[in-house]
Amino acid sequence: MKIKAIKIGKVSIPLKKPFKTALRQVNSAEDIIIKMIADSGEIGFGNAPPTAVITGDSQDSIIAAIRDTIGPKLIGMDIDNLEGIMTTIDSSMLHNSSAKAALDIAVYDLFGKRHSIPLYKLFGGYQTMITTDLTISVNAPEEMVQDSLEAVAAGYTALKLKVGTDAALDIKRVQAIRTAVGPDVKIRLDANQGWGPKEAVRTIRKFEDMGLDIELIEQPVKAHDFKGLKYVTDHVETDIMADEAAFGVYEVYQLLAMEACDLINIKLMKAGGLHNAIKIAHFAETVGIECMMGCMLESKVGITAAASLAAGKRIVAKSDLDAAVLLAEDPVVGGVSFTKNQLIIPDAPGLGITDVQGWQEIK
Incomplete structure (x- = not known):
């Protein structure tokens, strides 16, 4: 099973009540969700909520990191090569931890589906x-x-x-x-x-x-x-x-x-x-x-x-x-x-x- 394509999308989900901390107030969850598509047709899901005051990652920076820098390097890699994939994700660019997390989660989702095992x-x-x-x-x-x-x-x-x-x-x-x-x-x-x-x-x-x-x-x-x-x-x-x-x-x-x-x-x-x-x-x-x-x-x-x-x-x-x-x-x-x-x-x-x-x- 190899990574064939990575599609980037988003969802906007309202909160039941405003979320207030010492750092920010949020009224809706704006989540970047990716679909990592394998050559078998299986889809791995990953997500990255932009939380600039904590991670420094905005919606635009997450999208750009996945689309332009990290994602292209993963195309064609075998999903069983977890070590190689994770090394590629980590070494592709500094920081951008939310974008890396979205790709990482999608890879593990595909790995679990490839071997018919729940991640836990x-x-x-x-x-x-x-x-x-x-x-x-x-x-x-x-x-x-x-x-x-x-x-x-x-x-x-x-x-x-x-x-x-x-x-x-x-x-x-x-x-x-x-x-x-x-x-x-x-x-x-x-x-x-x-x-x-x-x-x-x-x-x-x-x-x-x-x-x-x-x-x-x-x-x-x-x-x-x-x-x-x-x-x-x-x-x-x-x-x-x-x-x-x-x-x-x-x-x-x-x-x-x-x-x-x-x-x-x-x-x-x-x-x-x-x-x-x-x-x-x-x-x-x-x-x-x-x-x-x-x-x-x-x-x-x-x-x-x-x-x-x-x-x-x-x-x-x-x-x-x-x-x-x-x-x-x-x-x-x-x-x-x-x-x-x-x-x-x-x-x-x-x-x-x-x-x-x-x-x-x-x-």
Whole structure:
């Protein structure tokens, strides 16, 4: 089976509610979705949501990287030559991790279809179902309380609260939500780089002193501030997770060598795809650091790929794969299915995706 053609398209999917963080506000998911066509007629699906404030990748840059630079080098390559294909993707150009991830996911989808194996089994087959949290956008405390209560009523046992816009107000937000949802719901906080190191320590210590029982704090400081992240990790009791700082394989290696965090958030769009995400998981496993599998605001194509890796690897102990739940529509036929806070991994070959409705080709 050889790669014959790569078609680029997009879907625009409205959100149920605006998605608000310390970095941005989004009202719809604008997802680039590719179809990698093999000479056998099989189609591999891959996606890349433009998330410029995190990856630096825009819709135009993703399209250009796939169409003009990386994609042409893959035409004619045998899908069984995974090592050669991934080397070509990685070495074709610097950065552009989202474009690389889209191609990588499509290649793995074709590989799974070529060998009639679901990707979660290819990655280890550890489990067939994973539990996700639900993200609560940063808003006024009373609105976040209402959103949190609705999430718990819908069956979610872990909430990821977006904070980082105002430390004093963040304390009020978290306190109000903990009071509302009770002690049995896990609360995770994501500051999206919104605090300085000392501000983060002061704020997190207040959470601890107030007995708010926060499971983890995600990326409290700027992505480039590895020393600041380590300072926070070393001066609080709550587990600290690197997200934007843990961009790719080399950054994760540096963070682990510095003992700068307690957890690593793996995202395919940062890592450049599944093959690098696997390396990150193995790095973390080697030093005994658990991982979370995260996502961008993207369609179920990328969610299924990420969930397949999370289900395959034991070290991926937590998941934040709720993006498809936040969307008002689901154009993807096949892939993961949802039961309350559970993602059911498909047992069909590859990603188990057969079509993307409303896909508009970009020439």
